[in-house]
Amino acid sequence: MKLVKSGFCTVVFVFSLLSLFAQDRKLLLDKPGSFKITVDKLNGLGPDEYGRTCDFTDAECKVAVKNLTALLSVFRKTAVLTENKGFDGINYLNAGNCNTKFGYGLPCTVYILFETWSLIKGKIVKQTVEPPQFRFEVNRTTVFNKNGFEETNYSNAYNPTNPAYNEKGMNEATVAINELFYMPGVKEEVVPGIDRYGNNLVIYNPDRPAYWDQVTIREVFRLLFDYWKRVPDKATMEPMMEVFEAEYATYSESERDSFAYFGSPESISRIGSAKNNTPVMRSNPDYWNKKLPRSDIQFMVLEIPPQKTLENEVKTLLEKQDGGYYVSRMLYELDIDNLRHEIAH
Template sequence: MIREIAYKIVLLLFSIIILASASFAQSSKYLPNKPGKWTYYSNIKSPGTEVAAFNKNLAVLAEWFHLNVPILTNPKGFDVLTTSFGIWDDKYKLQACNYGLRSELNFDFQLFLSDLARGGKWVIEPPHYSFYINNTETGHGTNSNFLGWDNTKDPQSLEAAMDKAAAGLNDLFRIFPLVRDIAPGVKLYGDGNLIVFNPNRPPFWIPVTVKEIMEVKLAYYKVKHEIDSINYEKMLASWAKMNFNPDPEHTMRPQLYQMIKQEFENFTTEELNSPAYSDASDENGISSINAQGNGRAVVRFNPDCWDRSLPVTAVQFMSLQYRPATEQERDEFKPRNKGLEDFVGKFFNKLPVGKMGILIDKK
């Protein structure tokens, strides 16, 4: 049921893109039989030998898809523009679990059109698909995004403490249940999350206990409480200069830390040592954490998953949204989208996922 709903969302988004992209079907005919070509381009242009080595590895990875997915090998009705993008983030580097350089590999299906006034090809927001390389924040669909220190308003004295606390909390995330092991080094989780990894390394995700996540939450909200309290006092001082003195009983003083602290203290010793689950319901309070198995398991990315004897430019972890289309879904797609085929669905259906383990660099 979840898969069907998710796939319908993909169809809806694809339909919106089609309608929003100059309504080409009303003024230009699609040319499905015109032979196309494959092009690869790297958008990672930073200087240095490290980036050059990473680009070389990404080009090899892209070429594997070119040679092993028929819709990319012999495109018809469109050109395939494949582009690699770098993902750089100083905050990301603060997390102990991160090692490899990150990238996104994107496939644009640039449909041929009869309208030469439009360039004869759909190049602006065409149907496309992308996936991630060496990105520990993907593959589960439940990214944490707790903000670190804000240089526009937070005290500089708490910069290091806030960034450290946020990095610790962003290390943790929820995962969908395992659907099946497709092949050594290839696992499929719920909601179409496909993970490609080195099966000879330790597990890429490791469980977190209730005690662990509650301590991390408390560490974060304790620093945040300090910052919010300082900013709150600044706000009161600013109001006082304007002769505005609200009733203290009706002002919202920071109190989130105390609420989570109370929830922590309410757990029994047995619960604190149990695997943590997250479920946003009233009974789980502000923290959403429980030890009863309700919701999704809370895990962290395992730093030991990386083979650190390999350079950071090596491809060691890949995460994809994998949603092969059923025959019925393919049949329904075409009339809904003015005669266009479901190129992304065809990509999934022909993707040899069982062979993808060879794409991971190993010693």
């Protein structure tokens, strides 16, 4: 009984300390701040999963920085960044992962960092280590790859027992199955050129072909079979192949050519034919307008919750004196409609 009481008191004591610390922290909302843009070498971080590099030129990177800076000006128009008080802001343009199969435009991961100023225990402190930040992806239609299909790559297996295993085939089969993903939320067209999937926004050119394509049941199982028959451990491979073959056998020929959706979680494949809000997708390389320079912005993915959610976040984070307040406020004040005007046509 004493032990329980002691543990309870310890928990209360810890929470009390955390509460006191939170109360002792005060954001310096009126302290003037600075703002700068930092640029990494935007070379595509090659080679990609296919063993190829994108080889973006210095000239392309220079033009891309100009385009990305224009994009950032949309964010700079928000009141919180125009006022620039309470934090030192940093825009960091980082090289994004290129993809020679499904990509085209120069990819970039964009960071907006808020190095917040606070008064903590009577001292003025700037948060420079992992400050509140917002990041989004430019020119990457493959952001959601592996969502629900992240299979392990056993290409470096030691002492394989499966005669069908080989390093090259295992790697290629893993890369292929991991190109698939479940749609990341119910699709809602905000306006032509802006689609919402839950908290994620996709900004694109609506005059181009679809940026993602649905995948058939036949194709999904082809990739699953190709992956599992190459798994190095024979004792693992054989029962898994039997299960997948049994599940595939339940579909008629016409069903196999229909689109795949998230199925029963009780099945191993988790693939179904019943239409729902979670279809199996794969990036469409035909989306890109390859007549445009590779330095142009053609596609963006940003995590921006709906306005009501952001409004509540702004209020809550300010009450807690949490530096994330600046991020939520920026997103709340952001005119997302202006983002689509930065997409090249």
